[in-house]
Amino acid sequence: MCISARCAARSMCHTSRSASRQCAARGTSSSATMAKRVPVRWRLTLWYGGLLALALVGVCGTLYFSLRHELYQALDDGLGREAALALASVTVDQGQPSLDISAISNPREGEQFLRLTDMSGQPVADTGASLTSDVIASDGLNLALRGVGNLQWVAIDGEQLRVLSEPVRVDGHVIGAIQVGAFGTHISETLELLKLLLVVVVPLALVLASGGGLWIAGRALAPVDRLTRLAAAIAQHGEQNLSRRLTTMMPDDEIGRLARTFNAMLGRLDDAFQQQRRFTADAAHEMRTPLALLQSQLEVAIVQERDPTEDQIVFETLADDLGRLTRITSALLALARGDAGELTITRESIDLAELVELVASQYDARAEEEGVAVVAATSPLTIVGDEDLLIQLLVNLIENSLRYSPAGKQITVGCRPIAQGAQLWVADEGRGIAAEHLPHLFERFYRVADSRGRSRASGGEHAGAGLGLSICQLIVTAHGGTIEVASTLDLGTTVTVTLPANTPGPDSRFPIPIGIGNRESS
Incomplete structure (x- = not known):
């Protein structure tokens, strides 16, 4: 019975403590939630008012x-x-002190007093009899008669009297005391x-200051x-409002910098939406033609019946169009994955000189057919990177140069x-590229065929997107x-790529199909 009772008591105590902790936690959470709901301007005002109150009290x-x-x-x-x-002004006659008070003092009646006493504590001279004998018999007078000057508060009819008691000495001997007092x-x-005044003014000042602080x-x-609006x-109307901008009276303060940052973000979003619309329209246009x-x-x-030779020509044309669609789709997929941050590379040691010479040699036959020389100019060099992606890079760049190099010219890969x-x-x-086109060369679907003259790609096999x-x-x-x-213009184009010796990023492969560049233009 006793053990059961103890266990029950402990269980109830534990339950009570748990409930108390839960209530305290709920109370703390509720307070924090309420604090978060208070507008910033009110929180600033409360902080300002609290600090001002502390300052005013201090x-x-x-x-x-x-x-005081x-x-x-x-x-x-x-x-x-x-x-x-x-x-x-004290004089001594036969060992007794005396004082002509009227000659040295004009005290305000009821507010001040002056008194000279002998060694017995009896008054020898004073300003009047308005003060009771309690003052004369005070501890301060006794101390003064023993040679100790002092200041004391003495209660007189409910009021506080400040009394200074000083000994009167002649030849080093105390012969009396002087008491001077004032209420x-x-x-x-x-x-x-x-x-x-402070009790009235301080709260009023706090109210006025808090109101001003809130404003x-x-x-x-x-x-x-x-x-926020x-x-x-x-958020409600989407990109229709991206052209709007915030204006501030003080562009260089904290709020002004926030507004500038927000405006810059809106500008980038607007540019991104515009680019997305152009990209979508261009992609649809590029795919519509082969389709x-x-x-x-x-x-x-x-509809028409043809002989096998004509059918073969049709099939080859269909294959070319399907190939172009495949390359465009692969390029779009690669760019989309790159924009999403999903493009990673395989880190491996690469003999870059050997790689350049290998890719350049693959164009010997085609270059000879088109009357263009593709020459490799390399120095021994090893880097860390993704070999497949670097091959794709070289292929795209060489294809562009071949596309716009007339017969008898040279392409150097180094x-x-x-x-x-x-x-x-x-x-x-x-033929080169006009200066106004250079900043836009890396934009998607941007082509400058007009600035580079008629290329081999014009309507032919290597037309690019x-x-x-x-x-x-x-x-x-x-x-x-x-x-x-x-x-x-009229001299040529050079594309320069600078690569670090050690490529950053994890060892992970994202394939970009080789051959995208075969039909792409810059």
């Missing part, structure tokens, strides 16, 4: 106690001067008035409210070591490098 407390000290110190100093003057009523009244906080946070409008050709060829093949790692370049002697250099930039960026294009 200042007012310091003011009150400093003034100064007033009482002034009272004590005045009593000291009165006592010194009285002591200097501290005016000091008490002054301090009470000050306290009343100022509202004005200061107004741009944030506008930002603009963001809500964009239309496929459809027309198939319709003709269905590599060399530099301080940053490795430099890879493809230079041709074609404008994705080649975009793929090149994606590969170079994945290797942590940079790619630049320099061109002069």
